[in-house]
Each structure stands twice: as C-alpha cells, then as structure tokens.
Amino acid sequence: MIELDYDEILSRLENELNAKCAISNKYGIILGSVIKELSKDKIIPQNILELISNRQGIANALKLDKITSFALEAKENNYLFTFSEDFILVSKLGLDVNLAKFMPSIRLFLKSLSAKLKKTERIDFSPFDFSKELNQIKESLEKEKINNEKYSIVKTLIKHMSK
Template sequence: MSEIDYDEIISQLEKELNAQCAIANKYGIILGSAIKEFSKGRVIPQKILELISNRQDIADVLSLDMITSFALEAKENNYLFTFSDQFILISKLGLDVNLAKFMPSIRMFLKNLSTKILTRDKPEFSTFDFSKELSQMEETLKEESLGKDKYSIVKDLIKYISE
C-alpha cells in the first residue's frame, strides 16, 4: 500500500480553494497542514475534539439528522471544521468568504478523499485453490505409505538380528 502525501493534498486545496487547510484523522492527529495553529503531527486541542465528538448529541438536541461542519468566527478569520467518518478537515478562511458557497466544495472534497482512502485500504485477495493443495497432500501421503511398506522386510530382519 502506498503512503498518502497529505501535504500535496493540502497544497492542491490551497490552490483550488484559496484557503489554508489542515487534514486530521478521526482521532485528531494532524496528517498535513498549511495552518500555523494546527501544524502537522500535533493533535487538535481537546476542547475542539470534544465538540466534534459530541456533534451527534448536539444534532439530537437540535432535532437534526447529523452535523457535518462547525464554523468558528474569530477576530480575523473563520475556522471551518468539516468531518467524515475518517477525517477532519480544518479550513482557515478570511471573514469575507461566503461559507454557503465554500462548504459544499469542502464537503465534496472530504467525501471523495474518504472514498479514495477506503478503496485504497482494502487489500485484494486472490482465491485459493484448495483442491490443488489437497491433491498434493494426498500424493505425499501415498508416497510415504509406499515407503513404509517398501523396506518392512529389511526392518523386520534387522529387528530380529538385533534381539
């Protein structure tokens, strides 16, 4: 299985979406990043992870099926946290970015990334022909049984002489 270059994915996202991004796995470990606050190899802060992990409870309180994103507005930037089963995508956006136009692109990207990763992680197994293996075992057993009977007279003679 080939290693995924998350930094390359991040650089492509920066070019296409004109936004700084970071990708983390579902445990919060950042796999690739262009955001200074969320540098590669670090872990997403615990309070943010708790908010993400409690998203289904929040959705239940609001009578929603699911929550797929959280947006946090700060003084100078918006932080958009979009998640799938396997990944958390963090986007650092300017305050002038229209989130309604930006979010569908991010969701589609994350969905495609998850699909590609899941299909890549599934190992391909070939079917094993047990009949061939069994026939080889049977042949080996036949050869061994013939070998036992072949020298039985000599073995008996040696036993008789040695007594």
C-alpha cells in the first residue's frame, strides 16, 4: 500500500473548508487527525464502527440504496462521519455550519482521495522466467534421489543389525 501524507491532506482540509478532520482506514485505524478526541494511530470507538459497518442494514430498513455518511449533533459540535470503500473521514464542525452545503464538498474530497489511492496502488508485474526455477527444482530432486540411493544400503544395514 502506498503512503499518503495524511497530515498535509488534513491541514488543506482545515484551511479550505474550515473543518477539523480525521482520516481512518476502513477498519477504523486513524491514519491522521487534527481532532484531539481521535488521535493518530488510535482506533475509532467500537460502537461508532458498529454503526458504520451496519449502514447497509440501516439503509435496507429505510428502503435506501446506501448511506454515505452519518451526522451526530453534540452539545458544542457536529460530527460528520463520511465513508468510502477505503476510508472513513470524521469532520468536527461548529453547530453553525450548514451540513447541506458542507457534505457534498467532503463527499467529493473523499471520492477523489479514494480514486488517488486506487490510481497509485496499481502494480506492474514483469514477466517471470520459470525455467530457472524448474531447473533448480529438478537438480535438488536429483540430489535427493542420489542421497537416498547412497544411504539406502546403510539404512538397510542398520535395520538388519537392530533386529
């Protein structure tokens, strides 16, 4: 997997969208964060991860195709959890932020981040010549066969003497 500079990405987000954010992988391990409650290399709390992982069940219950984000309103802030196939983006926003205007921007950002990851993750394979490997295997089998034949007399002699 490639290395992205998550701290740089988060500082750009903070400057452009005026939002404190944290990025985690799909398993909930936080890759970068400017939110003090969700520090880097920690794990998103289990009950939040369960809610995120059960989003398809929630979507089915509400007769929706899919759910792409959850918003939680707290006493002083809104927390917006936006997810893609590869990432979970947590945004900590003031109560005065219009979520209807903010959510499309953050969704587009997460989509482009996932596309960037997939684009740079492509691996080019070079052709491999198996003939060398096969020759080495043949040689080792021949050596083993010779050793077995060599020592079979000794083995037979030891078996005979031990009786």
